[in-house]
Amino acid sequence: MQLVGITQEQHPERCRLFAQWKEMEWPILWDPFNLTGSQAVPNFTAIDEFGVVRIQRPDPAAFQDEFLTAEFSPVEAERPVIEVSGDLRDLMSREPDKLGPALAKLEARALEAPQSGALQFQLGVGYRMRFDSERAEPGDFQAALDAWGRALEIDPNQYIWRRRIQQFGPRLDKPYPFYGWIAEAREAIRARGAEPQELVAGLTGSELASPGREAARAEDPVQPDAKGRIRRDEGEFALVDSAVALDTQGREGVARVHLAFRPNHLNKAHWNNEAGPMRVWLGEAELPPGVSVDRRLLVISGPAEAVSSERREVDFEVQLSGTRPGTSLTGYALFYACEDVDGICVYRRRDFEIALP
């Protein structure tokens, strides 16, 4: 008997790490777009040597008799072929030059069929794929969350789609820590003398967070630039993007906010890691009325190298109570950056404003 897997996962490298940890040495196929149409996992299907489905959800106690040693005959029926569209293939290739055009085609298909939850879900997957690539555009992550939200509204019983949002959403909406197993997996693999599979897309705090019954309240750290004396960067050195993941169960006032900072490549800017980490402060002296966060001061450390150009991401919980429509959360990032090789190095403050739901 042959084992074959299909994983419903946005990021295949995470499944590779899982398979490495569990020593799953059988073929596993990647289905980020939920082309199987499954509404939940896991699913087990026993298929005979003629390619015919014999048992769905086999009973382990009866598997030997009902499948392994049973006799089957071919059936007179044609095998359906599920064509994977060119845009989805191009997105799955993850080749940078193909992402934009493929996403444009998928957007057009989704516009032509606005009641297709599947296309909305696939659109969200595509946006998130571009967000995870070197061709990320501002707003990609929010566009992914919005498309997934539209998909879930069309079919609220689709748990694969719901989990894709919850992966990035607030703790109140989490059924469990999605990738809480990763540290244990890496430790176990190294104990075997092997090197763990590297992850391409970094893990966000939301993907590691445990479920919470109440939104955590921030302590009161000291605001790093209370007097506003650090020179402002208007985007010359750092670009900022944000996305807000809402609660999939409709609880108002609960969200997970994701911030992403990138050095401005047009100006050949890069992070200077020798002088210290990036610090992000939320709010001004006070938060807006009705707004609470789980942390006021967030720290994003860079790699060990003296300079780097990676996207820096951080996420936090927001809880709103009685806020006025149009309330936004301002804040700023303090960072060290340099312009070009042997160029000037500066310490700057990059302000941002996040529209809250």
Added chain:
Amino acid sequence: MIATTLLFLQAQVGRPFPDLRLPTIDGSRELSITDFEGSRVLLVEFASW
């Protein structure tokens, strides 16, 4: 083979499992259940999250 634009897989007991070609998680090749004809297969659909 019946070509269909449907993107939903309907694996009915007693019917052939649809041909859906997907990449492997390491990106090294594409496979479909049809590539395993001649062997009995236990297909496991799951996720690491």
